[in-house]
């Protein structure tokens with residue numbers, strides 16, 4: 230069904246299918262999905278939360294659109310350290326060894342750019358604790374391939390949740406789009422979400 234002419238149009242500036250699925254849970258169907266290509270290198274000494282907010286903002290600003298633009302960024306942090314997005318097995322293994330048996334934070338930032346250029350942003354912070362992982366558990370998880378392209382080398386929405394003893398915060402935030410904050414941001418911008 231096409232949107233009525235008066236309805237606000239939203240562009241999702243993301244390549245992540247998870248962000249699109251999470252947005253659908255709020256009843257929002259983007260008018261377009263346009264992944265942003267930006268330099269994702271952290272600045273020297275940049276704190277994880279500052280980095281997440283900066284990335285979400287830059288993704289929202291990079292999109293060429295006259296509509297509202299929503300972008301997000303999810304960062305896994307061990308203390309002040311920003312863990313990489315795992316693109317190979319060795320990186321994923323290193324991340325899991327580091328996260329094993331201890332708490333870490335997942336910072337999920339969202340940014341919404343209005344047609345007049347105004348930027349609104351919010352940050353969700355979640356604490357996650359993995360069980361102490363045995364070599365066999367890490368091997369099996371690596372073999373699953375689920376870590377690929379994921380910040381911190383795991384995806385809570387898959388088998389990894391069986392290894393997570395405890396979480397405090399936002400499950401959707403860990404997956405990539407914190408729904409509570411996203412709904413609040415869209416409502417503040419005048420979207421009718423019921």
Ligand SMILES: Cc1cn([C@H]2C[C@H](O)[C@@H](COP(=O)(O)OP(=O)(O)OP(=O)(O)O)O2)c(=O)[nH]c1=O
Pocket residue numbers: 242243244245247248264265288301302303304305314335378379380381383384385386403404405
């Ligand atoms: C920790 C964790 C991360 N992730 C994912 C969410 C993000 O897709 C990814 C972090 O990278 P992001 O840079 O946030 O997002 P992306 O590159 O996948 O997509 P885009 O920038 O185009 O929006 O890690 C999970 O899916 N599950 C998890 O449990």
